[in-house]
Amino acid sequence: MAKDHVIHLIPLVKIDFPKPKMTYLSNFGQTVPIVSYIWYLEGPRENIIVDAGIAPERLLGRGYKVEPMQSLDQGLSKVGLGVGDIDFVILTHTHHDHIALAHKFPKAKFIIQRAEIEFDRNPHPFIAETRPADFMELIGGLDFEVVEGDTEISAGIRVLLTPGHSAGAQSVAIKTAQGTAIITGFCCIQENFEPPAELRERISFYTPGIHLNVPQAYESVARVRELADLIVPLHEAELVHKATIP
Numbered sequence: 001m002a003k004d005h006v007i008h009l010i011p012l013v014k015i016d017f018p019k020p021k022m023t024y025l026s027n028f029g030q031t032v033p034i035v036s037y038i039w040y041l042e043g044p045r046e047n048i049i050v051d052a053g054i055a056p057e058r059l060l061g062r063g064y065k066v067e068p069m070q071s072l073d074q075g076l077s078k079v080g081l082g083v084g085d086i087d088f089v090i091l092t093h094t095h096h097d098h099i100a101l102a103h104k105f106p107k108a109k110f111i112i113q114r115a116e117i118e119f120d121r122n123p124h125p126f127i128a129e130t131r132p133a134d135f136m137e138l139i140g141g142l143d144f145e146v147v148e149g150d151t152e153i154s155a156g157i158r159v160l161l162t163p164g165h166s167a168g169a170q171s172v173a174i175k176t177a178q179g180t181a182i183i184t185g186f187c188c189i190q191e192n193f194e195p196p197a198e199l200r201e202r203i204s205f206y207t208p209g210i211h212l213n214v215p216q217a218y219e220s221v222a223r224v225r226e227l228a229d230l231i232v233p234l235h236e237a238e239l240v241h242k243a244t245i246p
Ligand SMILES: [Zn+2]
Pocket: 095, 097, 098, 187, 234, 235
């Protein structure tokens, strides 16, 4: 039997973000605090984290209020680790808030879906024109381990192909003492899974506001809802009050 894992939250940056970018075509004119995290999956074997994070400097000058929380090194030191200790980084997807610090991990392998990396190497013009100018440098030279579809990464840790937000976004299902926790592979907040009560007869959840393919993104949210005992939305700011899940 796989041993239970404990998910450690490592928040790096808080941002006041346009809410419709989380909740599809809803809440125009509103901003919502979101947090850029990395997640350490404490378990019996390899040192595995989810996502590589971003430094606050990259987010300045975009019109958002940006609040640095801690550096990557500070965050990892709180769980007794340094960048050189990380064996695997599971990349949920390659938007820059999830990969910008990838080159800080000297010996890590980066687990990515085939659909994600193939799209990145040959992107549709509408993405190619909007992604950061240094995007290819951010992913260039990384030691990728490419997976295809749902895949077990280690006992008790599985990735689930949940595309739509990006071409090959993957969510991470982790066996914990509370059951299966799923860190979503798409940028969202708790409200995506809990729309306001007055809307719930009509809307069971909000599709992420940023996406390549809306129906696929919708199906991916539905899938996470169905499979998770505990949903961990990738950018939920309320989670900063917790050190670990469960
Ligand atoms: Zn994101």
